[in-house]
Amino acid sequence: MSDVAATKIPALQLKGIVKTFPGVRALDDVTFDVRAGEVHALLGENGAGKSTLMKVLAGMYQPDEGTIEIEGTPVTMRTPLEAKRRGVVLIHQELSLAEEMTVAENIYLGELPRRSLGRVDWKTLFAKSEEILKRLNCGFGPKDRVGALSIANQQMVEIARALTVDAKVVIFDEPTASLTDAEKVVLFEIINDLKARGVGIVYISHRMDEIFTLADRISVLRDGGYRGTLVAGDTTEDEVIQLMIGRSLDLSRRQHAEVKTGEVALKVEGLSCGKLFQDVSFELREGEVLGFYGLVGAGRTEIAETLFGLRRPTAGTIEIDGKETAIHSPADAIAKGISLVPESRKEQGLVLGMNCRDNITLPQVGDLTSGPFVSDGAEIAIFDQYRDTLKIKTPSWRQAVGNLSGGNQQKIVIGKWLAMHPRILIVDEPTRGIDVGSKSEIHDLIRELARSGYAVIVISSEMPEVLHVSDRILAMYHGRVIRRFTAEEVTEDSLVAAISGIEQEQVA
Template sequence: MTDTAAAGTILRLEKIVKTFPGVRALDGVDFELRRGEVHALMGENGAGKSTLMKVLAGMYQPDGGRIHIDGLRCVLPTPIAAKEQGVILVHQELSLAEEMTVAENIFLGELPRSRFGFVDWKVLNRRVGDILETLNVDFGPRTKVNRLSIAKKQMVEIARALTHDAKVVVFDEPTASLTDAEKTVLFDIIGDLQERGVGIVYISHRMEEIFRISDRISILRDGSYRGTLVTAETDEDEVTRAMIGRSLDLSRTSDARVAPGEVRLAVRDLSCGKLFRDVSFELRAGEVLGFYGLIGAGRTEIAETLFGLRRPSAGTVHLDGEAVRIGSPAEAIARGLSLVPESRKEQGLVLGMNCRDNITLPQIDRMTSGPFISGAREVEIYDKYQARLEIKAPSWRTMVKNLSGGNQQKIVIGKWLSMAPRVLIVDEPTRGIDVGSKSEIHNLIRELAASGLAVIVISSEMPEVLRVSDRIAAMHEGRLVTVFERDVVTEDDLIQAISGIGEHAA
């Protein structure tokens, strides 16, 4: 962090109003950013954070209020106009052209030209190569974007911010898909931008990041500005109260846990090429087994193999004592195994469909009579899980794309619970979800286990696996290193195990 006390104001938003049909998304919001500071913007999903930044970036036009950059009042009718004023937005949702190269994406709309008007590929690739070198990535300017992982695509988004003479850079959930090493590179880049006097707006639900890099924290709730806190003078509880209006206990759950039942899932020496190998574990009814490890350790790939998305190269799987070979998701569903995937928007939902249709989609064949679908039966199923999961939506007709991240995740969970699974796998259950919704999801997972469901939780967040799990499987480079009992494991134990050091290393 830098000393911002004497730094001048580079950005001021005054009384910003933005209304969508039936929703007042921003209700007279104020925000100030100083030169060389990291100013965190926090709030629950739907509080207005991303909407405010899209107004700043010229993507939305405000219905009221004023924008001042460098002391001058600005009108930003387009994203290009915002860039010309030095405002760069690193999107939460990836906005890349998949069939184009990294270099073409980074300079999209601004490709360098020769004096004859043709694209100067040599200059383009040299410029982008220099930028990628500062990011310490393992891909080049000529790499096609569709060949990159989600984490590497996020680094391309970040690289865009380094191509302009920026005054204000907005990072919207930039670390959601990054490894720890990539996060360190990002934080170093943010530090360099600060030293150059660039103001940073940082949106994240991850408290540890906010308290690590920010100077001040502004809070939005229900589209309204709730105040600004000096990071060094506050704590997580005060920030949480400002965000949701109450305190939350985010320590390990202390619920009365049911004794685990019979072994529901037994995995022996399961391998999938080079992705993971010789993985063995058991999961009992009424138990939550957490999988923890670095990105690339093989956690998601194990889930995908169990669900029939990948074919194992070796090993056996038993469900309730019966040996099974699952060759497709349809077979997995028929066997009573469900997967809530890592990316709810890309893999778990049809964003252009309503809440009811998303929840009932996997079992639509059960609700048909000849060529007709029973709409009444669909609504009955939706109502059941809307009430059980406390999904906040105006009605079943609401498009899923218009829900908050937490409620979208509940729709995905409700969809698979409606299939009455024996085993539920939840991959990154609270990625991109605010602290209040995160607590609700954690409590839901524990309630599902208490009802007798066998649950696997895959998470990159140590506090999360510690809070919801009965036992924790530590993964390192495709191997299951050890399985810890939740009541005796320490954070140091987990870090050493997933890093391949210490007594638990293979």
């Protein structure tokens, strides 16, 4: 590294960064640098230390050891504001905007231009904001309310914010997680534009295709340690993945030969719920995986929530094992053998402050008693079982779930529902925001569950996922099941056409 630094000083350089939390060495002697005018991708599984490193870069954490240099000068950054003033800006994965304020106010939040008596200089504010928005080619104005913008446009506001300072380094954390393909293209143009202006970009993402489109160099973290830097032009996806997870991976489409389905476990007829979805009918058999694919807002999650007793259907019938039934509440659904792994693990899936064991046993804690008290032994036995089968990485069952990585958190949610031994398992976005390694483990698990007789519904926005795990796929569009596919007949094109509302006569 030193010979590089001699010829060209990096915009930002980290040397020998160590950061420990009790029981965890989150970063262990990590070295990382970004040069002016390059995109440096940072990769690693969840829990590998990316987030911690990013927080060190942005001044939110102080490293225990090691140095940070900006353009060759050692600095300490105690707060995000200090980091920003030194030209290091972080674009958050979870946006941090004041939704009730205008775009312009958000862009200059904390540094609004002032007139006498501390009044806001609106004219300058709007003019300066307008100029930045124009540079970004945004389709909205400085006076628009942020809450009214799409997620993609809100992200643009975050980026605009970065441009108000003379940014030397901009860090993007999973920027495309909630963007459409068209919006992605715009984002990539902006990143390339920043790059051309000599800004160093740190790009964090799980998505290989994006990384190979954008990055000049790729650095990989695993288990808190630095595993190496690859030049994007001289490497392959396989090589990067191997470096990330220490083995190679098979994400191809599944072999469908061995599917053996049993009885109809769930039969839904003409199910509707107001404007959310209408006239949904399907059968789900034991041993099969039924995929629901569609755009966000197509009504997939709402169907799951109705089956789980969280919403009241306005029409239609639900039959479980051939008997018509009504599902009044989640407790009722659980009693009838339905489990739901919800879409958002942090909001719906987990009590983050509670420990791992208590989260896993929560739905059945009432049954794990001896006398009036919860049996410690029974609980720990369940925890141990699912820690082992799902390979959940945690120092002990006492660890609060909020301290685990995303992939391990998701495994806790899945473990919680497997421990209920449901007949019907519904998983909504089972691998959102988790790394490729955990992803493939979860896919394998879903197939394994089906093989052992579970009836499984998988809801997903990721096409490779739906194609990989499903035996049959229902494509949803505007609250309706618009087409049905079997795994043999489905193609990517026909699926995309269906969920976009393009009618297709011939089977592809």
